[in-house]
Amino acid sequence: MSIQWFPGHMTQARKKAGETLAVADVVVEVLDARLPQASSNPMIHELRVFRQRPCLKLLNKADLADPEATKAWLAYFDAQPGVKAVAISCKKASDVARIPGLAQKLAPHRNDAVKPLRLMIMGIPNVGKSTLMNALVKKKVAAVGDQPAVTKTQQRIDISNRLTLYDTPGMLWPKIDHPIDGLMLAASHAVGINAYIDEEVGTWLANYLLEVYPKLLMARYGFATEGMDAVGVIEAIAKKRGCVIKGRGGELDMERAAAILILDYRSGALGRISLETPALRASRQAELKAAGKLPVNPDLAVDDGKA
Template sequence: MAIQWFPGHMTSARKKAGEAMENIDVVIEVVDARLPAASCNPMIQELRAHRQRPCLKILNKADLADPAATQAWLDYFNRQPGVKAVALSCKKASDVARVPGLCRPLAPHRNDNVKPLRMMIMGIPNVGKSTLMNALLGRKLSAVGDEPAVTKSQVRGEIDLRHVLVDTPGMMWPKIAYDSDGYMLAASHAIGRNAVIDEEVATFLANLLLARYPTHLTERYGFDIKGMDGVAVIEAVAKRRAMRLKGGGLDLEKAALVFLQDYRDGKLGRVSLETPETRDAMLAEHARLLELRKQEGPRADAPLPAEPPTDE
């Protein structure tokens, strides 16, 4: 199943963000530290490039991500021109307090009471933009919720005389190019449930964890994972938690939701769904399959696989 999700208000949000960026000095792009590349919206890069705006890239929810993978991503992003990357948790006051100071060197010409630093918070839904906005302002201006696309309009506020903030609605892009990105985004709750089948998303996540973090599953659920695939993991969760339908069969939909929520809440341990290396492997495999399709001709119309690349 190819996952696509682009609510109508996001077209308007993109247009307004492009217009507002003319009067912005620094873009603060918030991504999910567990899937930093998959949660980067390519439209934000396009808007930044057009206006030549520097970027503070915040890998939020770093307390839920694998520290080694996070460091690899910081090294990766900090090699990009015009980008400063930092890993933090927008729920920690000490982390949030660092943000204005990290932005100032990116726009040294706006560093006084006459010319306040103007910052715009951008990112896909449900990565913590509004949480960051409210924490920086010390008051609630942006709606916060555990559902994607809670914020639907721009919100402006002043931190102090030297710092102005604009929060934008979470923006997806019209077409998710890679199936595995769609599954990672859905697993991390950046995509509305109406666009996904929870059991398929949970199976994808279980396969990924079996490949990269198998002991996390055993530690959380207490079952032996030997010989299991993703489907078997969800079945085992259902059995372990006594999730059954009225007829006695396993309630796999409920088990899938519990499994996904455990991941989202960090109960499966510190997990990263991608690293720079696995990202490169996925892109290379995708390019290989596309080339095979070209060689085989128009009848090769089967969807590309969404299985995550292993570390082998």
């Protein structure tokens, strides 16, 4: 299954972002802490490297992610030149309050009313950019919704005479080369619902959870996972939650059960889960390379050593 989603407004958003980046000092890239590299848009990397801008990577939703995996990602990103990474929850005022100071350290020459610090907030859809903007400004200035691509236009906000923010629409890239990236993005609600089928995404998620977090499945749904495959997990959830298709003789509604699993992952009801680690991503990349399916964009790998 290859998941692709690139609404028309994203082309214009990319062009506008490139223009604005010329006057910004620091790129603040908001990532999903559960899939930090998969939720990092390679176009953002290309734009900021071209303009030679430092990057503050915010691993948002860290309260939903596996803390050990997050620790590994922070070390990975911090090892890159011009990059500082921090794990946060945009819903926590204390976390958001740290961001201007962290960004300031990446651009120490912009630190007064004559040369105010100019931050460009970037990221893929539905990672929390609008929530971050509203928290930074301390009032609602950006639309927040539970569907990706709510924000479609760029805006500038002068917080003070020393700090300016540029908010950009969520941008994906035209072709998601890594199939598992597409599945992770769909599971995490970063692509539109018309771009994927719940049962296919849920089955992939169930397989991953069986391999990495089987105890969380057992704790949430109350069934033993030993000897079970991904389809069996979806079937078991359907039975536990009474997901049947009306008028079909008790036939299980696998699509509805898969949607329940996905929602429980997204909300954190399943527990703290990360869908990738630097080591796991490198392993997946090696498998693609061996199969002759290596993505053409090196920024989809974790072993390229580039910021």
